[in-house]
Amino acid sequence: MLLKINIRRFGPFHTLLDIGRMRALLRRSEMGMVIAGAIVGVISGLAVTGMSLVSRAMHRLIFGISDVERLSSSQIDDKFLLLTAPVCGGILLGLLLFILAKTRKKPMVDPIEANALHGGRLSLTDSILVAVQNLISNGFGASVGLEAGYTQLAAGLASKLGLKLQLRRSDLRVLVGCGAAGAIAAAFNAPLTGAFYAFELIIGTYTIVSLTPVVVSALVATQIARLLAGSDFLIDVGEFGSVMPADYVPALLLGAVCAGVGILIMQGVASIEELARRSSIATPLRPALGGIVVGLLALITPQILSAGHGALHLNLGRDLAIPVLLGLLLLKALASAISIGSGFRGGLFFASLFMGALLGKLFAYSAPYFAHATLTPVIYAVVGMSSLAVAVIGGPLTMTFLALEITGDFPITALVLAAVITSSLVVRSTFGYSFATWRFHLRGESIRSAHDVGWIRNLTVGRLMRADVKTAKAGLSIEEFKERFPIGSAQRVVLVDDTGKYSGLVLVPDIYANLTDTDDTGEDLSEFIRYKNDFLQPQMNAKQAAAIFDKTESEALAVVNNLIERKVVGQLSEAYTLRRYSEELDRRRREISGEI
Template identity: 45%
Template sequence: VNLRRAEVRTLVGAGAGAAIAGTFGAPLAGAFYAFEIVIGAYTPASIAPIVAAALTGTLVAQLFGQQPYLIQETANVAVETHHYLIYAGLAVICALVGIVIMRAVALVEAGTRWARFPGWARPAIGGLCLIPIAMLSPQALSAGHGALHADLMLGTSLGFIALVLLAKSLASIVSLGFGFRGGLFFASLFLGTLIGHLFAGLLQLAFGHPVVDPYHAAMVGMAALAVAVIGGPFTMAMLVLEATQNFSLTGAVLAASLVASTIVRELFGYSFSTWRLHLRGETIKSARDIGWTRALTAGGMMRREAHPTHASTSVAAFRQRFALGATSRVVLVDGDGHYAGIVQTAAAYVEGTSSDAAIGTLAISKDAALTPDMTILTVMKRFDASGADELAVLDDGRRVLGLLSEAYVRRRYGEELDKSQKELFGE
């Protein structure tokens, strides 16, 4: 079945949204996850299928007796206005912790590549490294659901929570750094809850009385760290709202999520998923689809140049072959057939130009050229850097394949951008 890019993204978003909705029993959170993380925009064309998939996922999970992953918030204390400032501080801490974890994963992953371990040895060594961490706290290997109940609902000490926080962070870094499959979504929820609970406990120790409710702080920390690592502030706000039915807490969660998201984008620039793509050579910062920019290459857009002119040709012979106005530019090659620049036809007719001189003396853009695999974004940057109106496309041996004009490249970019926007909005 031939599907457009936008349709494929909608299908992937619907599947991801349904899975999140079914897991957490939160259809709104699932829908916003699809919009913010997968599709990258809220569009009329995707609302109906995404929402339908999220609702279906929730209903199917309920029919099979699936218990929601998230713990229920049990606090009865209202969130007051000054709590927003306190939770903003918690959001700053979560943002910094998220950046540290993401950097650490990248460093460990780079270290394992530098060590040149065989493919089978990386996960084996990673598993060995996890053994002492698991012996320190088996909760480090958990997804987090049962551990949350054990640590928060049963009143575990702050020291033990700090230990589990450290162990779980190390386990996540080792697992991903040594090539285990998976991400940090569930780990970020677990770690954020621990940070929030630890934050509330430390405030109580510092001031001698409860400053914020530990369960509220756990929910805010969960959302803030998840937003720092994964992205999607509205996703986490809806998740907390559907889990707690607490609108005042949801407002604090949304504020903290926005603070965490802003800090991460300013200091780091990426969520975890886009950061890992960045490490593999991608340059995206969000879920926005830029696949079409990679499909448009210089080789696909160029105008074929079958018979380039020798640079040693005299100006007089050039005038006989190319009349003024017949063509604007001519590609030149040297005696070995290698690229030697581009000459503007009008330059050969300038008064005072010697008719016996070699046309190669009038050539421009000798060092500025394109390769056929360059994407349209790279091509436009090359045009901006060179200041040329047209550039030659060369193979690895600097032989001329074709010619590409800046005007045509800009027009193609505008056409594809408009097409992409229309697909996004279902037009």
């Protein structure tokens, strides 16, 4: 009995000791992060497989398809079911949104935003809720993929693990990237695609330090998914000879065309969301109304339902007329825009692959007009897939490696690389956003990628300023000012009016350098007051403060509480701001390079 008591007493101590050892290993050795990446890979593979199995089960249960069928390639004769299933999903999702609106006030953060602004901190509860909403949307046939739920859930679990281990900011961001890498790798059976998805879209940079844990996570997640599900996402491009130099001309043009279509799709989704916001329709009711439209489109063709895995493979090997391809492309684009714009949860990752394949096959009809071009429609489809996905999602190398891993053909990969670079360049030059960052822009956020800018926002004027400010009434005479502030007592004094509102700054040396009149009696400070309308606010970050210093050419400025009251709460110098900003920049550089 005594032995049992001792075990119970010291059991938690040993657990804490193990956590402490693991934390020390992660901080001191790259091998620790590799182990953590492998653990996250296992978690990601399990999460993706679980969500995929649940989605397939929902499709079988709701639409009555067989175990081997994909929803978007199935022949569903029950038209009433096609119409009502998305509506029922919208009602269920609307009910969940209504409950969440009452219980959770903070907006949900996705992995890109978490790594850009919050140092990799993600709410696991929110991540689970996003995954559930994504499953409801996809399971009832809304035209969205599961990739958003995959990455959200895997990254949320990775962030939770990192927070439990009290990882440093840079390590936590890498671990979130490991989660996203494992999710995409497991979803497409493509470890290179998953790894570069993390580097380009979730972490925002590539370093030697982050390479190993991210790649290990992607590899482990892929093996877990293969072991549990065993399905591969592969495309047989058939025999086509060799890629000729002349083939690059139509590929580059296709990349530019995909860029334009991608921009139209993103703007279409934003327009529908804006239309829904401006309407008087309550948010919980919008998914059901969107479900009606999706159901009506499904009556035309079930291929617009869900992500489109089955429809993609169904159409790759078939010879379809231009009107059929164009009609299917427009229907899928409209269904996806309506689904996301009306409030269904999901992303455009796989939808953009499907639409890109359709666009590539459409473009193949123009191939005879290109002299000496030898590409087949299937190859144009692969090029279109990657190019449109880059336009919408971003990540040129991600989509290039996806083409390599699903075709296994290096010459085609070189062709895809040229096309995706063209697509990416056109989008960046003319639009400037991917789908995720475009939605951030619409919310008022300024982030363009997952690069860590959160530390800049945390380095605020309120944290940097000095609160011990010397103040004086603006109506003081020069004589009174000299009595209160002898030379050498202060460098500058903040002036306030009778109500305590900021009136400007006075440099003490300027007062004593005034030799125009030896009698200061009765003279006021008006001619010495500077920066009457130039000041800082506590919520400004160091970068914004530095810009104001540069504009006003001042060495220091007062800090006021807000633009209306203008109560003086502190003072900040340019030299200290730049020094702290430089120190933080150097710290982030050393974290990225692995020096600390």
